[in-house]
Amino acid sequence: MDARGLPWGVQWEIARLISLKHCEWDDISMSALDVLRTEGLSPPDPDDPDTPTSTPAVLNAQIGPYIEDLLRWNKHTFGSQRRTKEVLSTVRSRFPRPVIHTNICPACPSHLGKNSTRRILPSSGMALQAAWVPHLNSGTFTAARCPFACGCS
Amino acid sequence: MSFCMRLQLREGEFYVTLDRPVLGQSSRFTRCYGSSWLAKLKLPTDALSKPDVLDKLKSLLTRPLVLNGRVFRFFYLNKNKNSISAYLMATNEWYMGGGGSLRQSSPLNDQGIYCSFLDFFRKHNNLEQNHKQVSCTLFKTNLV
Numbered sequence: 001m002d003a004r005g006l007p008w009g010v011q012w013e014i015a016r017l018i019s020l021k022h023c024e025w026d027d028i029s030m031s032a033l034d035v036l037r038t039e040g041l042s043p044p045d046p047d048d049p050d051t052p053t054s055t056p057a058v059l060n061a062q063i064g065p066y067i068e069d070l071l072r073w074n075k076h077t078f079g080s081q082r083r084t085k086e087v088l089s090t091v092r093s094r095f096p097r098p099v100i101h102t103n104i105c106p107a108c109p110s111h112l113g114k115n116s117t118r119r120i121l122p123s124s125g126m127a128l129q130a131a132w133v134p135h136l137n138s139g140t141f142t143a144a145r146c147p148f149a150c151g152c153s
Numbered sequence: 154m155s156f157c158m159r160l161q162l163r164e165g166e167f168y169v170t171l172d173r174p175v176l177g178q179s180s181r182f183t184r185c186y187g188s189s190w191l192a193k194l195k196l197p198t199d200a201l202s203k204p205d206v207l208d209k210l211k212s213l214l215t216r217p218l219v220l221n222g223r224v225f226r227f228f229y230l231n232k233n234k235n236s237i238s239a240y241l242m243a244t245n246e247w248y249m250g251g252g253g254s255l256r257q258s259s260p261l262n263d264q265g266i267y268c269s270f271l272d273f274f275r276k277h278n279n280l281e282q283n284h285k286q287v288s289c290t291l292f293k294t295n296l297v
Contacts, residue, residue: 001221008189009174011221012156016171064174 004037013067023071032070039066154188159195162206167213169194182277186243186266192218192225194239201237214239219248226270245269 001011017023155177161168183191200206214227218241225241232238245267274280 008156008223009154012171012174015221016173019170 001033004033006033006036009064010036010067013064014071017068017071022068027071035070036067155193156189156191157193157195160197160200162197162200167209169218182242190243190267192220192241192243194218194227194241196237196239198235198237217244217246217248222248222250224248228270228273242270242273243267244273 001014014028018025018028154174156174157172157177159170159172161170177188180191196210200210218225218227224244224246226244227239228242229240230237231240246269268276
């Protein structure tokens, strides 16, 4: 398993299935480990998909939920099954979680009572800040340039 | 990630079953060595009240636990009202199988991640510098 670069989470999952008598050590064949290795490689960088990563690593979250299907029922269901809530709670998401950014438009007299809270990604929130802060500092901020789309006019 | 095991007593024999890895609380040691360094073993609460079972438990925990070639050793016991948990640390030993010998340098140790049992205590709780420290829970329960 170490020679194939399987992470400890995958090795633990295999040992867990054996401890629960869901499968035997005889079921852990070299071909099954090769499948786990090839299916669990990290995907290309979403920011730069053209550049392949130099040393792709096997990710726990990519193959951890599907190990039992492969070893118990010989199902090749990697990435085609809808993950249950239990599975989602046990794996790390490789995508950034959305956070709440409170947009307080400087053109509005008061943001109280307005629905100015939107759920956006952190990268988008930082882009918004970068868009309006220079205008605010230079004193050239106008409602026409309001990036928050809060309805102020 | 938190890796947890359960120790079950069936007909006088111990059986270890592994739980699914879950997102758990962080600690100083897992931040230092990684979450795969620590394994938590939940003990049956009624086991400590029986002397014969307690003797078996002592002999079990004082021996290394090998999981997929990785060697874990018991180093701490946490006792709450409802549960008793033993914490095992991954060492730089490596079990090759067959002859029953432990190799002192594991593949992970080449990266300088894990250390030996004695080096761990020498680094984090050196008994030579504080030999008058209060006995811990481990000794209060007479487990070892």
